[in-house]
Amino acid sequence: MRVRRAGASALLIECRDSEQVEAWRGELWRRREAGELRVTDIVPGATTVLLDGVEPGLARELATWPAPDPVSPDQGPLVEIATEFDGEDLPDVARMWNRSVPAAIELLVSTQFTVAFSGFAPGFAYMRGLGEKFGVPRLDAPRPRVPAGSVALAGDYCGIYPTASPGGWRLVGRTSETLFDVRHEPPARLGPGTRVRLVPA
The missing domain is CATH 2.40.100.10 (Cyclophilin-like)
Known part of the structure; x- marks a missing residue:
């Protein structure tokens, strides 16, 4: 996983494959719902996740998070x-x-x-x-x-x-x-x- 800046207020998480994208999407959504993450949008792609409206310092914070667990295939609606x-x-x-x-x-x-x-x-x-x-x-x-x-x-x-x-x-x-x-x-x-x-x- 690699984090890049994307403009003035966004970060792009580059993942190795679609499974890692889904794992990060699930973890980021969970943290946002729990009030642990403040972002405007979480947008998954084929091999990336875009975070828009991020607060300063989030890129450094992301680097300290453990790799998220894979998302269960029976987890979503x-x-x-x-x-x-x-x-x-x-x-x-x-x-x-x-x-x-x-x-x-x-x-x-x-x-x-x-x-x-x-x-x-x-x-x-x-x-x-x-x-x-x-x-x-x-x-x-x-x-x-x-x-x-x-x-x-x-x-x-x-x-x-x-x-x-x-x-x-x-x-x-x-x-x-x-x-x-x-x-x-x-x-x-x-x-x-x-x-x-x-x-x-």
Whole structure:
């Protein structure tokens, strides 16, 4: 773990992998809720955690903290997403996995995903769980429009498009559930640390 300055009031924690990111995110959230840490935002990424609105001296203090314990895979809240597995890229994904389409769907349904971080678009959650063995490449050319609710894969991440947008992920299904609404608090339904199950609709 390495801590860098990021502008006038932020720190960037650089981690060795996504598991260490999740461990630090969980520890930082715990300390903030306990009143032990005063920051404006805690923003996890693929291999980093950004702390914004930090107080002077926090970088030195972080260096004295013990490495946080790994986060239990059953620790976060669980959200089930009703999914129709009819994505146009599902047959290609099944071939990449050397499985039949029903077997590929069974793998997706049996996987417990965990939201690692958000990005790309408001409410778009990058979900880990498949592992590198089942990673798939992005499309060679992105689609100009991916419908809202599309369930898709890229690399070893799964994501659900909260709104219609261009995108190069491989489409395996769709959901009619709302994942981002500015009228809700929080607006994004799938925040970091949330466990997600794709349930056949």
